[in-house]
Amino acid sequence: MKCGYCGKQIKGTAEYCSAYCREKGEAGKNFARKTRLPFWIVQIIAIVAIAVGIMLIAVQKHDQGAMFVSAGLALSGVGLLAFPRAGKGRGTLSQVCGSLFFALAVVIFLLWR
Ligand SMILES: [Zn+2]
Incomplete structure (x- = not known):
C-alpha cells in the first residue's frame, strides 16, 4: 500500500x-x-470555448478563434488550479496541467493580440 x-x-x-x-x-x-461539479462545469465551458475557437480558426476567423481558444485554456487552467483533485498524483497532475494550460493561454493571447 x-x-x-x-x-x-x-x-x-x-x-x-x-x-x-x-x-x-x-x-x-x-x-x-x-468541487467535483464546479470543476466539471468549468472544464466543459472551457472545452466548448476551445471548440468554438477551433471552428472560428477553421473558417479563417483567426483573431476571434485564438481569443476563444486562449480563454478556454485559461479557464481550464484556473479550474484545475482552483479545484485540485484528490490524491497526491492526481493533485500534482492537475496543478501541472493547470499551470501549463494557463501559460499556453497567455502565449496564445500575446501572439494573437
Ligand atoms: Zn503519508
Whole structure:
C-alpha cells in the first residue's frame, strides 16, 4: 500500500501512513468531492470555448478563434488550479496541467493580440 497523501510505502492495509496524512488526505478528498461539479462545469465551458475557437480558426476567423481558444485554456487552467483533485498524483497532475494550460493561454493571447 501507498500512503494516500504523501505516497510513502506503508506496510499493511492502512490508507495513510500517519494521522497527519490522514487528516490532509481526507480534507483533500472532501474538497475534491465538493468541487467535483464546479470543476466539471468549468472544464466543459472551457472545452466548448476551445471548440468554438477551433471552428472560428477553421473558417479563417483567426483573431476571434485564438481569443476563444486562449480563454478556454485559461479557464481550464484556473479550474484545475482552483479545484485540485484528490490524491497526491492526481493533485500534482492537475496543478501541472493547470499551470501549463494557463501559460499556453497567455502565449496564445500575446501572439494573437
Ligand atoms: Zn503519508
